[in-house]
Amino acid sequence: MLEVRKICKSYGKKQVLQDLSFAIQSGEVYGLLGPNGAGKTTTISILCGLIKADRGSVMMNGQTSSGAMRSLIGIAPQENIFYKSLTCEENLRFFGQLYGLSNELCRKQAKYCLELVGLGDRAKSIADTLSGGMQRRLSMAIALVHQPQLVVLDEPTTGLDIEARYEIWEVIRNLSSQDTAILLTTHLLDEAERLCQRIGIIKQGSLLAEGSLEELRKYVPAKEIVLVCTPDEDLAIARAIELGFEYRHYGRELSFWLPKALELKEILEYFDGITIDSIMRQPVRLENIYVEVTRSLEVT
Numbered sequence: 001m002l003e004v005r006k007i008c009k010s011y012g013k014k015q016v017l018q019d020l021s022f023a024i025q026s027g028e029v030y031g032l033l034g035p036n037g038a039g040k041t042t043t044i045s046i047l048c049g050l051i052k053a054d055r056g057s058v059m060m061n062g063q064t065s066s067g068a069m070r071s072l073i074g075i076a077p078q079e080n081i082f083y084k085s086l087t088c089e090e091n092l093r094f095f096g097q098l099y100g101l102s103n104e105l106c107r108k109q110a111k112y113c114l115e116l117v118g119l120g121d122r123a124k125s126i127a128d129t130l131s132g133g134m135q136r137r138l139s140m141a142i143a144l145v146h147q148p149q150l151v152v153l154d155e156p157t158t159g160l161d162i163e164a165r166y167e168i169w170e171v172i173r174n175l176s177s178q179d180t181a182i183l184l185t186t187h188l189l190d191e192a193e194r195l196c197q198r199i200g201i202i203k204q205g206s207l208l209a210e211g212s213l214e215e216l217r218k219y220v221p222a223k224e225i226v227l228v229c230t231p232d233e234d235l236a237i238a239r240a241i242e243l244g245f246e247y248r249h250y251g252r253e254l255s256f257w258l259p260k261a262l263e264l265k266e267i268l269e270y271f272d273g274i275t276i277d278s279i280m281r282q283p284v285r286l287e288n289i290y291v292e293v294t295r296s297l298e299v300t
């Protein structure tokens with residue numbers, strides 16, 4: 001459905017996107033992840049026709065024209081873009097008219113999209129009176145008003161509490177089940193882990209890794225990760241090296257990659273003679289994969 005092929009973009013001498021390629025199928029939730037400044041917003045701005053790529057192409061259903069893009073793609077940017085003093089319904093109808101929908105279709109779509117995002121009973125509420133989570137869902141409804149096939153959600157849950165995030169995740173899952181493709185950017189890796197069928201990790205404008213969570217596990221070939229809190233870090237690391245365990249620091253947390261499943265008793269035996277204050281086992285998470293990929297600069 002969406003095909004981004006080898007796009008490049010520079011601002012002055014600074015190259016921000018370098019031959020970036022990825023594709024999204026209908027109904028797929030694709031997570032575009034990367035550190036601050038990696039080029040995610042620049043990519044989205046190119047998809048939505050706000051800026052032009054220097055090279056490369058963007059195609060929706062095989063079409064490249066900016067008109068086709070506008071009608072097939074909806075965007076909910078990081079900042080809410082609705083009119084605060086209008087009601088939810090008025091906002092939807094206004095944006096529907098901007099897309100050239102007839103009055104009748106605007107009315108129908110306003111009702112349908114507000115229901116889709118769980119704001120059916122808030123149609124007459126002034127946008128400014130909605131909670132932060134509801135305002136994000138209103139932005140999503142606006143992105144959907146012209147029935148796009150792909151919706152771009154730029155950090156849709158940043159700053160929201162967990163209940164508001166659950167509601168937005170539900171909307172995303174519903175959209176995906178109705179065959180709408182979704183491009184999601186987020187710094188919340190648990191969110192990407194839960195929602196995305198495939199993930200692309202970019203850094204300095206290049207795709208470093210791409211695939212399903214299962215496929216990305218190759219970057220952290222461990223059965224389990226053990227987080228260890230010890231006053232004898234150097235000793236623990238030396239022991240891990242002897243045993244052939246990889247070790248990593250995630251912030252100040254020391255962790256070991258276990259190459260095979262071990263009982264807690266066995267793990268403690270490995271570190272016999274070393275003071276261990278606490279130990280926590282966890283499966284390999286997207287966070288571990290993401291850190292591994294973004295700490296390396298190698299491009300696939």
Ligand SMILES: Nc1ncnc2c1ncn2[C@@H]1O[C@H](COP(=O)(O)OP(=O)(O)OP(=O)(O)O)[C@@H](O)[C@H]1O
Binds near residue numbers: 016036037041043
């Ligand atoms: N209009 C601009 N002029 C010059 N440089 C820019 C412009 N817009 C973005 N940049 C630079 O391009 C790089 C990529 O920025 P971009 O906003 O696309 O990154 P991002 O991945 O969205 O970051 P974040 O996660 O912080 O939102 C950054 O180094 C940024 O400073």
